[in-house]
Structure formats: C-alpha cells, structure tokens
Amino acid sequence: MNDRVIWPASMGALTRFEAHGWRVHATQEVSYEVRQIDGIFSLDSPELIACGRAQPCLRQAIVIDARVDQLYGEEMRAYYAHHGVEVSILSLSVSEETKDLDAAMTIARHLESAGVLRRSEPVVAIGGGVLLDLVGFAAGLYRRGIPYVKVPTNAMALWDAAVGIKTAVNALDRRNRLGSYHAPTVALLDRSFLSTVESRELSNGMGELLKLAVIKSPRLFDLLERHSEMLLLTRFQDGIVAPEVIGLAVEGMLEELAPNLWELTLDRCVDFGHSFAPLVEMKALPELLHGEAVALDVLFSCRLARARGLLADQDVRRVVRVMKSMQLPLRHRFFEQPGLLQEALADTMRHRDGRQRLPLPDGIGACRFVNDVDADAIRIAAEEMAHADA
Ligand SMILES: NC(=O)c1ccc[n+]([C@@H]2O[C@H](COP(=O)([O-])OP(=O)(O)OC[C@H]3O[C@@H](n4cnc5c(N)ncnc54)[C@H](O)[C@@H]3O)[C@@H](O)[C@H]2O)c1
Known part of the structure; x- marks a missing residue:
C-alpha cells in the first residue's frame, strides 16, 4: 500500500504506511x-x-x-x-x-x-x-x-x-x-x-579563552597576548579591551555551536583542550580546576601539532607566554604520564563515537582534525610537558 499523508504541517507530519503503521515526523525550532x-x-x-x-x-x-x-x-x-x-x-x-x-x-x-x-x-x-x-x-x-x-x-x-x-x-x-x-x-x-571573582577563578575562565583563540581566532589570540595581564589585574572591568575580548569569544563559540547545536557532527573544534583534560581533571579533583586542565590540554595538543609540522616552535612559545600571563599552570604531573594520557584519549574516543577526531591547531587561529595520534607521539609530547618552558 502507498504511504498516505494524514496530516502534513509546517512543524510536524503524520503518515500512514502499510495497513497498521504510522510515522510521526516533527521538527522543533530553537531560537535564543x-x-x-x-x-x-x-x-x-x-x-x-x-x-x-x-x-x-x-x-x-x-x-x-x-x-x-x-x-x-x-x-x-x-x-x-x-x-x-x-x-x-x-x-x-x-x-x-x-x-x-x-x-x-x-x-x-x-x-x-x-x-x-x-x-x-x-x-x-x-x-x-x-x-x-x-x-x-x-x-x-x-x-x-x-x-x-x-x-x-x-x-x-x-x-x-x-x-x-x-x-x-x-x-x-x-x-x-x-x-x-x-x-x-x-x-x-x-x-x-x-x-x-577570585583571581584563580578568573585565570581558570581564561583557559577557555585561550582554547578558543588558539583554535579559531588570531585576533583574539593577539588581544590575549597583549592584554591578559591587564585583564586579570582589572578583572575585565576596562571599557575597551574586555568587551571586545568577551564579544570575540562569545561570537566564536556561537559560530561553532549554532550550526551543530545537538552535536550531530562530532568533529568539533570547540572540543580543543577537551581531549585529554576530562579524565585528568576527574582524577585530579579538586587540585585542578576545569579551565586549568583545559589549558594544559591546549599546551599538550600544541606540542602534538608541532611534532606534525602544524605549528612552529615559535607558536608554542607564544602559547606558553600567554598561559604565563594568564597565571595558568604550565605543568601537572598527570600530563607527564603517557599511560594516563592514552587512557584519557581512549575514554574521549568513546564520547566521539570511536574515533579520535582530535582538533589540533593548524597555525594559530585555525583548526584541523586528526585520527592517527599514536603512543609514540603521546610519549614525546608528555616528555616535553616536563620542560614546560622549552
Ligand atoms: N553547559 C556548558 O556548555 C558548560 C560550558 C563550560 C563549563 N560548564 C560547566 O561549568 C562548571 C564550571 O563553572 P565555573 O568555573 O563558573 O564554576 P562554579 O560555578 O563552581 O563557580 C566557581 C566559584 O565562583 C563563585 N562565584 C560565581 N560567581 C561569582 C562572583 N561574581 N563573584 C565571586 N564569586 C563567584 C561560585 O560561588 C563558586 O564558588 C563546570 O561544572 C562545567 O562542567 C558548562
């Protein structure tokens, strides 16, 4: 028997198929x-x-x-x-x-x-x-x-x-x-x-600004490079730089979220900094705050990117300098343990439906996804994390 549309409407439809089957089809608009x-x-x-x-x-x-x-x-x-x-x-x-x-x-x-x-x-x-x-x-x-x-x-x-x-x-x-x-x-x-807000909480929040800047916005990175110390000192109360930094960060986030609100696509560049951090953070609670763990993940991922020729040494040094000016930690013992970092990536892969889908910076301010980071690459980057200033 042919499908028979019983009730088509802009927000939903009901179809009868075969003798005793119905299909409901509805979409919901989201606007905020x-x-x-x-x-x-x-x-x-x-x-x-x-x-x-x-x-x-x-x-x-x-x-x-x-x-x-x-x-x-x-x-x-x-x-x-x-x-x-x-x-x-x-x-x-x-x-x-x-x-x-x-x-x-x-x-x-x-x-x-x-x-x-x-x-x-x-x-x-x-x-x-x-x-x-x-x-x-x-x-x-x-x-x-x-x-x-x-x-x-x-x-x-x-x-x-x-x-x-x-x-x-x-x-x-x-x-x-x-x-x-x-x-x-x-x-x-x-x-x-x-x-x-307490200084450490501000630095913690700035970890997410760093993430977005490195993976998406050269302009935001440039502002953070020049003004992070001032932003921390004034608690974002200056009337020029702070609104622009917040505006760039919010718009950058929205540009990534809006076309993929329900995460149907699992290749998400806003997941940068959230590949190794979740498990590390859980194991380190309450020692490491979320944004601190994210920032360490950003640095670790930058080292992976540099090993693949996606970032220059100079770029990694710039990231380190920005982290210092944000008063974010540059080292944590868990980011120096290859076994734990591999376990963290395996856990994240389940969340990403079985693939690494690892967002890495492709130069400061651009993103690319990779699926072939191996144990050797993790070990080498973990060793470098023990020499955070290098
Ligand atoms: N839903 C999302 O998309 C999303 C994104 C990022 C983070 N998160 C979640 O956010 C949480 C972290 O948020 P957080 O860092 O804001 O932590 P939080 O909510 O625990 O706040 C940290 C501390 O700051 C205090 N505080 C809040 N506002 C203050 C103010 N104006 N002045 C002084 N103190 C103030 C709080 O009382 C708290 O003690 C995590 O649970 C994370 O999973 C969710």
Missing part, C-alpha cells in the same frame, strides 16, 4: 538570544523584567548561587522590589562535588513550591557554570521542559557555560554524564560580576 549588557541590576535596566519575552514577567522563580547572593543579593532584591516583581528565591550553595541529581531535585522542589507557570514565567538562574548547568538541567526535566534565563556571574560561565544549550550533572563517577540539550530563552552577560 545572547546579549552583552551592562548593569543588570541598575533600576533602569529592562532585561531581567522582560526575561527575553515581549511582556514583562512579574512573577519570577530565581535560583542564585549562595556566594553570589551574599555579594549581589541586596542589589538584586532592591531591583525586583523597585519593579514590583514577586520573587521566590532559592539561594543554593554549589560546587563541582555537589553538582548532582540531589541538587537538581532541590531546584525542582523550589519550582514546584513557587508554582511557576509552564510557559510564561521563565526561571532565572544567576551564578557560575555549576549553577547554570544545574538549573538548565532541572528546567529541562520539570514538566518536560520549562523556559529559563541564564545570568552568568563567573568568568567561565560568561563566555562558555552561558552561551550554549547543554545542561548536565555529574553522575556515575564522571563529569557531566547525565545531561540534556535545553536552550535558554536568553543569556544576559554582564561582565561587572567579574569584579568580585
């Missing part, structure tokens, strides 16, 4: 905004009242990182009181060690007790990457998905965790093993939060 803004809690700022919607949102469930609440809670409450918004606030202590299903359940309970409407009252997440991932995860599960708004307050969150649509919790002894794709309504990026 990322905006760089100043003074999110200034009384005249409309962003958090609108929450990315056409109408003001006058009842809001908010989940805020407890540390951020200590620092900005008073300002935030004054902002909402000024605008007459009814708020239910959950102030949550978070850390990588407690980024788990229990924490997501605490958030779900908060949404339940706040009685949020299913479509018109986005949950507002204010915090670092851990908090944003947790709230995105809970919002994606609660009633099978309700809208949410990301307000990143930490460096890594500002140009990485807030920009994409991935959510996750740590589980099964692995980082981010349970997760989903759940796009926010809007991500509001206000770099003034960085003024209270």
Whole structure:
C-alpha cells in the first residue's frame, strides 16, 4: 500500500504506511538570544523584567548561587522590589562535588513550591557554570521542559557555560554524564560580576579563552597576548579591551555551536583542550580546576601539532607566554604520564563515537582534525610537558 499523508504541517507530519503503521515526523525550532549588557541590576535596566519575552514577567522563580547572593543579593532584591516583581528565591550553595541529581531535585522542589507557570514565567538562574548547568538541567526535566534565563556571574560561565544549550550533572563517577540539550530563552552577560571573582577563578575562565583563540581566532589570540595581564589585574572591568575580548569569544563559540547545536557532527573544534583534560581533571579533583586542565590540554595538543609540522616552535612559545600571563599552570604531573594520557584519549574516543577526531591547531587561529595520534607521539609530547618552558 502507498504511504498516505494524514496530516502534513509546517512543524510536524503524520503518515500512514502499510495497513497498521504510522510515522510521526516533527521538527522543533530553537531560537535564543545572547546579549552583552551592562548593569543588570541598575533600576533602569529592562532585561531581567522582560526575561527575553515581549511582556514583562512579574512573577519570577530565581535560583542564585549562595556566594553570589551574599555579594549581589541586596542589589538584586532592591531591583525586583523597585519593579514590583514577586520573587521566590532559592539561594543554593554549589560546587563541582555537589553538582548532582540531589541538587537538581532541590531546584525542582523550589519550582514546584513557587508554582511557576509552564510557559510564561521563565526561571532565572544567576551564578557560575555549576549553577547554570544545574538549573538548565532541572528546567529541562520539570514538566518536560520549562523556559529559563541564564545570568552568568563567573568568568567561565560568561563566555562558555552561558552561551550554549547543554545542561548536565555529574553522575556515575564522571563529569557531566547525565545531561540534556535545553536552550535558554536568553543569556544576559554582564561582565561587572567579574569584579568580585577570585583571581584563580578568573585565570581558570581564561583557559577557555585561550582554547578558543588558539583554535579559531588570531585576533583574539593577539588581544590575549597583549592584554591578559591587564585583564586579570582589572578583572575585565576596562571599557575597551574586555568587551571586545568577551564579544570575540562569545561570537566564536556561537559560530561553532549554532550550526551543530545537538552535536550531530562530532568533529568539533570547540572540543580543543577537551581531549585529554576530562579524565585528568576527574582524577585530579579538586587540585585542578576545569579551565586549568583545559589549558594544559591546549599546551599538550600544541606540542602534538608541532611534532606534525602544524605549528612552529615559535607558536608554542607564544602559547606558553600567554598561559604565563594568564597565571595558568604550565605543568601537572598527570600530563607527564603517557599511560594516563592514552587512557584519557581512549575514554574521549568513546564520547566521539570511536574515533579520535582530535582538533589540533593548524597555525594559530585555525583548526584541523586528526585520527592517527599514536603512543609514540603521546610519549614525546608528555616528555616535553616536563620542560614546560622549552
Ligand atoms: N553547559 C556548558 O556548555 C558548560 C560550558 C563550560 C563549563 N560548564 C560547566 O561549568 C562548571 C564550571 O563553572 P565555573 O568555573 O563558573 O564554576 P562554579 O560555578 O563552581 O563557580 C566557581 C566559584 O565562583 C563563585 N562565584 C560565581 N560567581 C561569582 C562572583 N561574581 N563573584 C565571586 N564569586 C563567584 C561560585 O560561588 C563558586 O564558588 C563546570 O561544572 C562545567 O562542567 C558548562
């Protein structure tokens, strides 16, 4: 029997085939905004009242990182009181060690007790990457998905965790093993939060800037080479370089994410720095922060690239200098252990469906994928890591 289309529509279709078979075909449009803004809690700022919607949102469930609440809670409450918004606030202590299903359940309970409407009252997440991932995860599960708004307050969150649509919790002894794709309504990026971030956390976030610059953006690399020390010193509060650096990083990330939101293509250049780091980081917890492990992976991968003639000695030295100016570690004993690094790559290959798909820089600011890095190449690069300044 011929297929018979029962109901074609722009967003879905139903087809009957043979006598008792039906096929449903549906597509879902994803659209969200990322905006760089100043003074999110200034009384005249409309962003958090609108929450990315056409109408003001006058009842809001908010989940805020407890540390951020200590620092900005008073300002935030004054902002909402000024605008007459009814708020239910959950102030949550978070850390990588407690980024788990229990924490997501605490958030779900908060949404339940706040009685949020299913479509018109986005949950507002204010915090670092851990908090944003947790709230995105809970919002994606609660009633099978309700809208949410990301307000990143930490460096890594500002140009990485807030920009994409991935959510996750740590589980099964692995980082981010349970997760989903759940796009926010809007991500509001206000770099003034960085003024209270600890130096090590800033350096940690800069590890992701380094990654993006080396693999994708010569202009960003150039800015980081010239200004990293100043950016650290001023906590990204200067009005010229910091907005450009953040803007380049966010746009670079979005250029890579937007055509591949659900990671159907596993050759992803934004995975640079995330090939060996995940396992190393897990084994080194809490010694190494995520961005520190990423930066070490970047350096290790640059050494692999140099051995293949993709980078010059001079380029590797430039990367080392930028890492120094970002106050990132240049050495860690795990990056000097070939056996562990091979195990890390094998684990990553499972995530990349059985192939290495290793992004390597092809000159500073360009990317190529390789699939034939062998034990010898890893051993030689690991030996070089023991002489970080070379
Ligand atoms: N979903 C994604 O695409 C994505 C991308 C990158 C990272 N991540 C996740 O992000 C997490 C790392 O994020 P993170 O580095 O922001 O860590 P984090 O959220 O643990 O924040 C680090 C510390 O900074 C504090 N903090 C946050 N904002 C502050 C501020 N303005 N002033 C002072 N202190 C502040 C927090 O309380 C915390 O103690 C990881 O779990 C990682 O998996 C997710």
